Amino acid sequence: MGVIIRQSIKATVFNYIGAFIGFLTTFFILTKYVEPEVIGLTKVMYEVAALVAGFAQLGTSASAMRFFPYFRNPENNHNGFFFYLMLMPAIGSAVFIGLFFLLKGLIIDFFAKKSPLFVEYSSWVVPLTLFLLFWTVLEVYSNLLMRIVVPKFIREVGVRVMLLVVYMFYAFRLLDLAGLVTGCVCVYGMAMLCTFVYVSHIGTISMKHNFAFIDRDLRKKILYYTLFLIVGAFGGSIMAQLDLFMVSSKMGLDYAGVYTVAFYMAAVIEMPARSILAISSPLAAAALKEGDFVKANELYKKVSLHQLIAGSSLFLMIWINIDNIFDIIPNGDVYETGKWVVFFIGLSKLVAITLNFGGTLISFSRYYYWGLYFTFFLTALTIYTNYLLIPRFGITGAAVASFITCLISYLWQQWIVLKKVKGNPYDVAMLKQIGMVVLLFGVNHILPVWKISPILDGCYRSLVIGAFWSVLIHRLRVSEELNRLIGKIRNRVWRIFDAPSDPID
Secondary structure, eight states: OHHHHHHHHHHHHHHHHHHHHHHHIIIIIIHHHSOHHHHHHHHHHHHHHHHHHHHHTTTHHHHHHHHHHHHOOGGGGGGGHHHHHHHHHHHHHHHHHHHHHHTHHHHHHHHHTTOHHHHHTGGGHHHHHHHHHHHHHHHHHHHHTTOOHHHHIIIIIIHHHHHHHHHHHHHTTSSOHHHHHHHHHHHHHHHHHHHHHHHHHHSOOOOOOOGGGSOHHHHHHHHHHHHHHHHHHHHHHHHHHHHHHHHHHHTOHHHHHHHHHHHHHHHGGGHHHHHHHHHHHHHHHHHHHTTOHHHHHHHHHHHHHHHHHHHHHHHHHHHHTHHHHHHHSTTHHHHGGGHHHHHHHHHHHHHHHHHHHHHHHHHHSTTTTHHHHHHHHHHHHHHHHHHHHHHHHHHHHHHHHHHHHHHHHHHHHHHHHHHHSOOOOOOHHHHHHHHHHHHHHHHHHHSOOOTTOHHHHHHHHHHHHHHHHHHHHHHTTOOHHHHHHHHHHHHHHHHHHHSOOOOOO
């Protein structure tokens, strides 16, 4: 677990630097200078491209994690693994981009009435799809080599800085709307290129391969596994983006812009989980390859606990300051309609980050196909709940629909994990963390409101709750690893202040 914590902490530093840049961009640049409709346009374009890219991967990300241990051999170019890593998305992009063009008429009809601006710029979806597709696959390869820090820097910091520059050019009218769209797409192309350059320095990117290395048994496993992933991706990818698509098609891109800003607040919750999951997944794949379910379950408990600690603490700090945030950001009265979107999407993220490693275990085990049985039901449930709740509750209804689907999905997944690989993340430490967060919500409720300034109110509220959090998480010993880390930091600080001074001559 030590390597996970060290790599995760390094990557999480960049996560939060990127989150800070994203915070400034979203809440003080976009809300002030960019119209909600344009925010919605760029977000919907990204999500449509991400959807097509998710299909076009042909399950490459999960397949690579599962089968890389079979290929691992640095002295022999990992037996041509990089070639197969590039081959599958290349085939997938040809197939699914072709389908995109075939279905473009239906896609345009879906958005034409309420979101005509998307129709105007829909041609940019294709290059954006290619950039996102190969960028993701290259990141996966870096993760497999246990090097996640630089790719995290590119994704969390580099991309956000470049997007900030593009948005500032638009704000000062150095770019028109077409230039803004072009610039945003080029940013992701640069991210893909930078990741490729880094991967070429840390590992082999040779396209040499030997088809004979993949024997009949391994080929059968890969093909069956990939087939199930492809079919499952239809449901899983659609569920992930359907709320935004439904909001933009039913209510318009301006509401999609408000939903995007609110969603971003909640998305901060899962940032630490990205680093932990990225570095833990190869370890889980190796354990399950050896049939070591005890080690895999121990990893599951620790990953789930630390993701819950990080995520629930962030959710707490966001929600206690939610009114202050909307008071501070430009045009906050416009975006305040997304307040409860933050709450319900935040709950969805908490459920997901706590239980998503169970899905990783299932996908790397011989029971990977079980998730497919429920995928189509969940897709139907997602569509139904969005159609039912959006007309009644607007963008809040879309967030509630996402929460309902997420909760049912992960409870089902956990049942499979428990039955098939004996994985159970729940323990006393997790209950301590949940109880502590609920208690701190109560403490926040009785704190007086400083109406003089939302900034001052937010600072004092955060300091009080943060102090309680620090004491409780240490005294309750929620995480032994976290306590040891706190102890090391404390000892280093004490050594600095207790260091003997130089004698005076």
